[in-house]
Amino acid sequence: MDIEKILKQLKNIAPDKKYAENSRLLILASKKSETPKFKLASMPRLTFRNIFETMRLTATVGVGLFLIVVFLGGASYINKTYSPISYEGLDQKSLVAEADEINRSIEITLREISSLDQSNQQAIQTIGDISKNQPVSSTSTPNSSETSTTAATQEIENLLIENPQKSNIDATLEKIAN
């Protein structure tokens, strides 16, 4: 067996044409790898074009950022100056102070109501007491106690008209109370 001759015959081996065409199309249609495997070996060359492109990109990004800042600042100014909505009331501290004030005024009002209520009750009691002592106008014959009260009242009136001295008045009031 002549091995070398036989090995040369193997040169007739060939791929299927259809496979080869499809493979070629697929390979050329695929995108090349953009990220290099070995960065050191594939660093971009420092050409004027590369530098210019880098500077152009940096400038574009910088201008964009500047415009964003200006826009935001302008929007904030316009909002503060011309906005119909007042945001003063939205200040947290003033809100709390306002709430405290309202609470205090409510408390004062409640105390007032309470004291008025107490005075009212006292007045009602006093009126009730007085009405018990006062004679009631009716057709029946007045009794002796009612008669003495009426006389004492007349005496008070006489004192007040003729000689309104305190000691005389106190003595008369003591009589009425008894």
Place this chain on the structure above:
Amino acid sequence: MLNGDELKLIKDAIKGEASAFGLLYDRYHVQIYRFVYIKTGHREEAEDLTHQVFLNAWKNIENYQHKGFPFSSWLYQIARNQIIDHYRTKKTNISLEAIEEVETDEDSPHKKTEISFEIEMVKMAIPRLPDEQQDIIVMRFVEEMTPKEIASALKKPESTIRVLQHRAIKNLQKLLKQQ
């Protein structure tokens, strides 16, 4: 040796011109397919692996560095690595049915049959050789590459290639006698 025409194609392909790489594909895809097919013994596997070889080459064309050798040397390196990776993940046995019949240059039917039989025997024996010897057999005797080109493809000194070549032929003869 790399000729001027091929060097221009490579430079254009590195720039990203798909048409330039397409021409390189046309020039070398049969060679690479043959190499892969003889080593694997399977048509479908050979097609897949060859496709992967050129896909990787196109994706990494920027990494190619011209050292005065044919572009095929770089392709053979990729192909060898691809086959090693393939067998690392998947072990396959050579199927007799998968081996296609190779056309011969003989005219007489008797001779044709005899040669075809011998070709099949050689095709079955080659994958049983060590990897490096397989590569040298295919590159030296099938593709008729020079020892210098083979040395570039296998990244070995030329003297080593000559020694390996002699050893490969001896081992192949032994295998064929055993069969």
